[in-house]
Amino acid sequence: MLNLLGMQILGAVSPTTKMVDDLFWFVFIVSAFFFAIVTGGIIILVALYRRRGKPGLTSGASHNTALEIVWSILPVILVVIIFFWGFQVFMRLSISPGDSMEIRVTARKWNWLFKYPDGSRSGQLVVPVEQPVRLVMSSEDVIHSLFIPDFRVKMDVLPNRYTTLWFQADKAGEYDLLCTEFCGDGHSRMYTKVIALPKDEFEKWQTENQGTASGPDLFVMYGCATCHSLDGKPGIGPTMKGLHGKTETLADGTTVEVDDNYLRESILEPQAKIVRGYQPVMPAQPDITSDELDALIDFIKSQQE
């Protein structure tokens, strides 16, 4: 596939990409034409009528009906074409095909959670290729916006109702998936990937993804990884490296030893104890099951120096 200015010219990764990029190139050519007229026109006019010596009286021409009609009507015709084309593409982006696979999306500060029809969940959007996928999205807190640049799709994710978008990956591979509505401290970390797999590999992945996810998967799925590093670097929240067994100083000056019960409380009621130097911004995790909680705490315990 050939890329220029970020838009594909040949070979698309999805049908929506092709629709949008064709329109993009049409508008680009129209724009380049007018830009050339304006810039070239200015350069020629300045070169031709450059002042030499003192100015005398100049032409009083201030109208040319034919010219004015041309430069009013021509842009109108072009924008009407662009409008209809743009609207047509927009409707195709808005209306998902009937055979779409439906995946529910929960957005929150600051991670994405994808829920599949079979009840399994994932922190990455794993999809089969050549299959339209419809996302039904809602937010648990503020407004987010789900954006997959390679597929040219984006839709705000609202806290008080569902919004939807659809796409289809025609090529297996990894694609960026990110939040584009500013949502606070972790906005630029609210990132995950679309992983498009061939059909058989996708089915294999689905079987493996049943039941309780492993600790590392949960750590990503519940968005812990957005704010808590595993390598000792402080992020929006404290690092997990060497956390278990450590003594933390809290915002009110008291100290607490990090044990299983402290971790449990901090996951279920994040605002109960705030470590000094950090903001009370962690969201509660009401969806977490007790099996998952055990697996997650075991994973955090295993992050030793």
Added chain:
Amino acid sequence: MEAAPRLNYITQRKGILSWLFTLDHKRIALMYLFMIMIFFLAGGLYALLLRLELWAPGEQFIGQRAYNQAFTMHGAIMIFLFIIPSIPAVLGNFLLPIMLGTKDVAFPRLNLASWYVYMFGAIFCLWSLVQGGADTGWTFYTPYSTQHSETPVISITFGAFILGFSSIFTGLNFIVTIHKMRAPGMTWFKMPLFCWGMYATALIQILATPVLGITLMLLILEKLGIIVVFDPTRGGDPVLFQHFFWFYSHPAVYIMILPGMAIISELIAVHAHKKIFGYKLIAFSSVAIALLGFLVWGHHMFVSGQSPYAAMVFSFLSFYIGVPSGIKVFNWMATLYKGSISLTVPMLYALAFLILFTIGGLTGIFLGALGIDVQMHDTYFVVAHFHYVMMGGTVFAFFGGIHHWWPKMFGRLYNRTAATFAFVLLFVGFNLTFFTQFIMGAKGMPRRYWDYSDFLNEKTYHMYHGFSSIGAMILGLGFFVMGIYLVHSLFRGQRCGSNPWGGLSLEWATTSPPPTENFEHPPRLTHGPYDYDKVLPENI
């Protein structure tokens, strides 16, 4: 060169109190100029900080929250404290009465009050700034701003609320002045086009600003726990805020760009020494843009979950606002035809405006097309687009106007070589900073991102961000040079006569700087502002 006139509006009275209690529109304009330049510097320093942070992926200088606060303060300061008041309150205030041939604006006390209200609003914004600044973006979207942000949101929104009144006062003053105070013989169509631009701007200021005031007040009351309008957990609708906000803030785009267009009409006619092409079309298109501007706010919300049919209507109407803007550009180009073009510093800014505004306008076509906007919304493509319109358009026009009327305001000329050099730096720096952003935006680089190290395209983004940051440094250097030669000219600049450019509108008929009452004798209108085919200006 002739000696400085006996007494002018600057030398007539001395002392700080003579400024703070002045009712002279020219002095109030200079007080505005002083303040907005301070805020332009502050907003610009924030911009440099942002560009430094984005120089490379990962954390460079500031953390994530500090970055969020920095881009919020950059936007809020530049929009509410710099661009919106810049042209109307400085150049409009200074020039409108002189161009109309009158002594002052209709309500001089209201004019002074608007400056004090501006200062009062600015204090609240500064209060937010010294606490680190809000982190909501200048758009204050709910429910993040009301329910989630832990930064000083109330002080900055209250500041913007107060600043709105200052804007309304100025608009009101201009409308009444234009209706009632024109010199004998100055009919509507003999006014310089600058006055038409100010008139169209004033209409929007009066009609749209109250909506912003109401919206921000609702936000503050909700944040104080008094009412619930936007909070989704208690039955409110956060998207309603976006409708309210853009109902003001889209027309506000025209509060910002129409004055820029108003300046360009003057600059091109004077420095091309040519009758303006299509006077009435330029005048009416300003008013048309002002009115149409109220019907397109939904194009900021194509992916907000609004009905696709609402999006359709907003997209359709948005395209029609592009047409009068395009017509203006063609009219300005046609004015150059058979003119006598002098590449003075103001003319360079005017020509740069034509090119940059054209890019800004054409990229608006991309964003107006629904299918493309889905991709571009909230990416750097949008950031680049509005900087081409707001900075390449309005700010270039503003500095073009400053360079054009500087001799009138202070009676002195700046160093032309230094000014041309600074212009080249600004033009190159601007395009390097923002053209790169179109490309990374189209690729999918989202705006308001502190870091881009997660992306698969990290290396490409790094390259574009790097160029953009270099461009920003060149821009900063350009403004630094401009500051030096402008301040230098105030004390050492060559004195100039009343009409250094050979203009025909009334401000060139009085001395530089003008006397307090603007004209020694009430001016008689002997020719139109653009009659370069009939009259040869004196003293060029």
